[in-house]
Amino acid sequence: MSADSLHENSSTPKIGILTVGDRSDQFQGNRSNFIDLIRIGQSYGAKVYVITAEDLNLSNSRIHAFCYDFQNEAWFRQWMPMPQVIYNRIPYRHQEMQLEVQQKIHACTKNKHLYLFNPGFFNKWSLYKWLSESNETNDYIPTTQQLTTSSEIESLIKLFPIIYLKPVRGKAGKGIMRVERKSLYPMAPLYKLTIQDQTKSQHSMHTSMTTLWKKIQKYQKKQEYIIQQGIDLACNKERPYDLRALIQKNSKGEWSVTGIGARLAGASSITTHVPRGGSIEDPEKMLSQTFGNELAQSILKQMKSTALFIAKHIEKTAGQLLGEMSMDLGIDKSGKTWFFEANSKPMKFDEPHIRKKSLERIIRYSLFLAKKNKKKR
Known part of the structure; x- marks a missing residue:
């Protein structure tokens, strides 16, 4: 020694x-x-x-x-x-x-x-169960089910023109699939499947649920997936964006929003993840350009209180001691906030002011x- x-x-x-x-x-x-x-x-x-x-x-x-x-x-x-x-x-x-x-x-x-x-690590399905079973948080959750057979896809695609398939234990957008309903005619269905791979997306068209399901199963292998309603997100330059919030406990042991960043989807990506062509943007600028300054400020304020509320609910329901989480939140074209995902091992935020504060908060909470x-x- x-x-x-x-x-x-x-x-x-x-x-x-x-x-x-x-x-x-x-x-x-x-x-x-x-x-x-x-x-x-x-x-x-x-x-x-x-x-x-x-x-x-x-x-x-x-x-x-x-x-x-x-x-x-x-x-x-x-x-x-x-x-x-x-x-x-x-x-x-x-x-x-x-x-x-x-x-x-x-x-x-x-x-x-x-x-x-x-x-x-969080499990996506557990998160949705925890949040959807509470009347206070259910309103922020897109319709979500476990994916076990093609019948879940069939029932959800009738309700929503776009649905997402996400690995329960996924990370950084890997393995996400999107199904778009291209035809409303029952006798001549047409579905477009987009699979997000390591760096690019692959597309295929399907005229039946049978061929669509075969393709999904081939890619899914034995991974557990959830299936989720697609949200018509607010756009900038005709590309959707979402917001990523970092919520941490402070020096008093209380949950607080450390910072919020915006992620604009890449030109051909089905998600906003930066490794897949997404770009880092200023959240106030994005929201102001979409909704105007006054409404943008109101949406941001509401989003922060929603993120805090959800973080507290996750910790309480999980029955674990948590000190931080990142949260992916979406704003639809009407200005409504949606919860997409929470991560108990947040990746590094690229925004320098959020990065600095996040390190200090980890130490101060410790x-x-x-x-x-x-x-x-």
């Missing part, structure tokens, strides 16, 4: 960023993000370090952690005290779902001497939990 960790001030708050190891005896995850958190932690008087699920043993009072040397721009291993607060940033769902990892996360959530927040932990002891 180094002199630094031996003489670590016992009153210094200690925050662990949880991830998983890799084959080179290091760790996985967004390293630049971790370095930023360590730097912000230092400025707030906290010790922040990276820990892996493999090294986590709650029966020990210390852990072999990864620390960062800013002078030499290098990671190094060091024995550190067990953190009081753990921020879960395991990058992939399949890693988090491993039995040993699940057991350790569960043990952390039950441990009286530490707080672990954001214990797991300090709030560390203080709470101290009182509890």
Whole structure:
């Protein structure tokens, strides 16, 4: 053990960023993000370090952690005290779902001497069930069903001209499909299927539900999907856009909107995701150009209160300790707010002012939990 960790001030708050190891005896995850958190932690008087699920043993009072040397721009291993607060940033769902990892996360959530927040990825179907079963949040949810047979597609496409098929455990828009009803005649149906692949979209026309379903099943494989009403989103330059909100807990442990960004769909994309041709835009500018300044301000205000309300409801229904989530919200052409998705492991926001505030809030919320932990002891 180094002199630094031996003489670590016992009153210094200690925050662990949880991830998983890799084959080179290091760790996985967004390293630049971790370095930023360590730097912000230092400025707030906290010790922040990276820990892996493999090294986590709650029966020990210390852990072999990864620390960062800013002078030499290098990671190094060091024995550190067990953190009081753990921020879960395991990058992939399949890693988090491993039995040993699940057991350790569960043990952390039950441990009286530490707080672990954001214990797991959200499941899209669970989210829609939680929100649609409440009268207070149901109004923001597009009609959504589990996809099991072609009959769900058949019934929903009769009600809505466009429907979306989304993987329950999807990320960044991968695997999303869109079905458009092109003909209203029962004797001569025509459907257009668009499948969003890694970087491009593939299109096919179908004159029967049978051929459409075969094509969907071929792509779907064994993945679980939901099927959802398509919303006629507000547009700019004849392209739809939606809004992405970052909601985090602040230094008092209360939910607050950190920032909202707008994403304009790419020319040939069925979603607004940036890796698929979408662009980052200013939300006030987008809304003002669509609805005028006064109504745009009213929509933004309403959207923030809606996002906060939904975040509180998700945390309460999930029965988990959460510290942040990103939320995809849509505004239709009448100005109504719709909820599309929430992510418990938000990707980095590209807007610098949101990015800076988001890092500070993670640390400040962690300090709030560390203080709470101290009182509890």
